[in-house]
Amino acid sequence: MLKSKTFVKKTRSGGVLKIVREHYLRDDIWCGSEVCKECKDEAPVLQEDACIESTLCVYPHYLLPDTNVVLHQIDILEDPLIKNVIILQTVLQEVKHRSAPVYKRIKDVVHDKEKHFYTFTNEHHRYTFIEREQGESANDCNDRAIRVAAKWYTDHLAKATWGRPLKVVLLTNDRANKEKAEQHGLLVYKCDEYIKSLIGNPELVDRLALTSDDQVLLQGLQNINRAVHQDVVAVELFPKECWVAPLSVVLQDDGPNDEDAEEDETPNKYLQILTSKSIVRKPTGRVVGIIKRNWRPFCGMLSQSQIKEATRHLFTPADRRIPRIRIETRQAATLVGQKIMVAIDGWPKSSRYPNGHFVKSLGTAGDKDTETEVLLLEHDVPHQPFSQAVLSFLPKMPWSITEEDMKVRVDLRHLCVCSVDPPGCTDIDDALHSRELENGNIEVGVHIADVSHFIRPGNALDQEAAKRGTTVYLCGKRIDMVPELLSSNLCSLRSNVERLAFSCIWEMNHNAEVLNIRFTKSVINSKASLTYAEAQMRIDDTNINDDITKSLRCLNKLAKILKGRRTEKGALTLSSPEVRFHMDSETHDPIDLQTKELMETNSMVEEFMLLANISVAQKIYDEFSECAVLRKHPSPPPSSYDILIKAAKSRNLVILTDSAKALADSLNNATIESFPYFNTLLRILATRCMMQAVYFCSGMDSDFHHYGLASPIYTHFTSPIRRYADIIVHRLLAVAINADTTYPDLMDKHKQAALCNNLNYRHKMAQYAQRASVAFHTQLFFRNKGIINEEGFILFVRKNAIIILIPKFGLEGTVFFENKDKPSPDHSFDSEGPMLTVEKHTFHMFDKVKVTISLDASNIQHQRIRMALIEPVIPGVSVAVAESEPEAKKPKLDR
């Protein structure tokens, strides 16, 4: 009767404990069904005629929900209608661990005789017990246990019922689990699928918790109930009948006079959800309470009152998610046309707008400095000049390397080190060298500015840098993380001066295999600061044969091997259209813009930086497994690739997304000969499917994988001048090689995790600010250029619009097919394609179109680029080729 099975568990409580417990497998655990004659159950729970009328399952059946279904759909399971459910022990235990209230509820349900819920002790059953396999995660193991139990039930009941229809239906919302279950021939449905199929009980659907996303749609001023973007609010859900569907339409900005249609959550996200069926309703609700206000001073512009002498005016914030604010001011006349900052004071019950007061003026709207200031404020980028306290920790000038420094550092001044950077770069934080060793191997060194030597932990300078987190690069402006003296002078590895560095030196063979690695603090003297183009020229020009060039050629050769190896492992090459502005040297206006060109040398530098980062990550993780600051890039959920797969399918290509490697390979193969830009477009799309890479503390997380780089571990080490994470990594590495002392915060994983959160936030905001800056400069550019005709490709197809990418400018714009004023052209949308048919012309993704680009300055605060279709010609939609542009300016563009 008893089968003994011992298994081994390891738990961590202080140390590693090996816990051995007995696990008995039994053959006297009954299936609990009335039908079964084989099982000698005295009081079977599951009924013979287990009938819930459903269109999906027309036969009697037992339900077998998985853990997540129980956790999230407990409301459904509690309904009197749902009977004859098998709850597995595995499920019950997992529920107990994850949520005590749900556990209590499911136990109550199980105890209810009327409900006919049966708990199957599958883990002690002889045939349904499974052992965790090598490398299998706990969740996967549980899922498998559930599938095995479901399979056993299916087979067992089939045998017991002699072919009479009585089946077991597995309910799961997990896509992977469902697929695997189907492979095993199980009956499996998604929970909502099943519930919706129930006949005669439509009200159950209302109880269906929404698992796909927990966003609630708030529509209309009444329902938003004076909540402002980023407030923490309490929401009441409407009954199902009142839910509305967000459309996959792109809303046009209709100027300030329009009804303030505004959602509390990011509205754009809603609008871009492609609806697969015609009516997919979203949970809709209203705000019933505001838990916490998150007001900050808002930037924007004044809309002057119509009445002349009025002192009350409305203020329109730059951020469209913020409602307009009523302020009282006597200087309205002067403030009009300026960007101003306003704080909200309160929002009375009777008022449509919140009340606020004027804080300060930022300058004339449309002015470059003003706009930059606005976008820095709006993205919460700390950009004030450094305080006296911070500056007091800078080294005294004139600064030179002292005897003590030399003592603890390796002298590498004799090496032929050079740096390769984009043109105009003043904060040079990396330099490279390579040389042949006597034994025929190659020594490769990456030298990183030793910022942590100047920024000591805990002082005001360090705190300020930690707060800023990153240097923000805007068009024509740089917001430094550390004061300029450090960033552009003492830390910058400029040529022909002695600088302190943190060096990472490998010994490699000619196959770029690392034989030996060494980290050391050093002193270097860079022999040349090159731009990518200069370095490329030296490599290509066979006449130059000096040391620097030889070293570069050698590095380039190794980099190619490294890159090949990385690609082999499945590293992704992604693409995003990036542009560079050519600035007028006096006015700093953009006079031309070109897409960034990538040269071999870019990839050469990148390759060695990656190698350094990975080596350092491994080193600091080995040394400090609990508190190493690392960077990870989670693999995206499979569903996020849908759009990419669909897009490729429209061109009869297949994109595999099972692994990074498969994706990389299929992206490489997805080319169309007659359409060379196609591959780039696909890569642009793939980039948008990706998740954000983030910093984290190794002690707080277990998943270290970097998806994009296909590396099991990664960190940032190579840019300490512009990223704070690198400074921390430098400190960790310095402690690891006994070059520096540690301090408490460095070893505290909770403090490290908090720091990582701030860094992630700052990086994200910096990225947004950068984009906003590019967008603003693009507008400036087109303001000067007038109207331009250009070719572009369709990047996305929406219900009422197409989104077009102009590769030449890296510009994205939307062409609408719906108009407020005039009747819109006849159009129909097919989300499967996805394609949009307008007046008999069908737009597919990646179609080539011709558009005219102009600046729409009708709304001074939100100026934007407007695009109109020229080709293909669709009557009523496309416009004639604009001729109005000044001829004089045209040649510049046609280059």
Added chain:
Amino acid sequence: MAGLELLSDQGYRLDGRKASELRKVQARMSVFAQADGSAYLEQGNTKALAVVYGPHETRGSRSKSLHDRAVINCQYSMATFSTAERKRRPHGDRKSSEMSLHLKQTFEAAVLTQLYPRSQIDIYVKILQADGGNYSACVNAATLALVDAGIPMRDYVCACTAGFVEDTPLADLCHVEESGGGTSLSLALLPRSGNIALLQMDARLHQDHLDTLMEAAMTASKGLSKVLDSVVSQHLKEVSVLTRD
């Protein structure tokens, strides 16, 4: 999170047993040739080794010896590797001394000591792996060793623990159940007569429940006695096969 659920609603315990079920018991006798009697016993993951020397002349001071019966000398120890965390002292600590004393009392009640006046019987037990019910494993192993040594006893001494969870008595507790903080009752029984050789209980229990708990422990002990009996007869069979002719 709530503590461990020792007994599920379906009546299964953490390791899959039902409330009244014992762990798997396996035993062997005569594991050492050197000693007069020896036995090795596994009760689930609790593993005990018992060795018996004697009866022989009293060692040490004569004053210890009794004129009318044999002295029973017990020593209990635990291997350093017997628990999840390494033990510092294998024997001689308070717990071990107490356990030694308990064993002594148990076997004084069972062994016919009056047959061997002025002599001594040594019982050494060692726990090789501890997973709850150490005392009972020791008693059971020692019983087999005594049988192996051919020392006359009134009856087998069979010991078993029992706990009490949610109005249900649990037989033969494992370590997790024992350390859960509930009641734990150790009972050493002379099964045929139903006499109790030793009874010990930790933690509080309502008086009303004592009877059911005792009943469960008795049933479990009786169950064990059957197992021990079969081990002995099996052993006898093997030995008689070997010694035939």
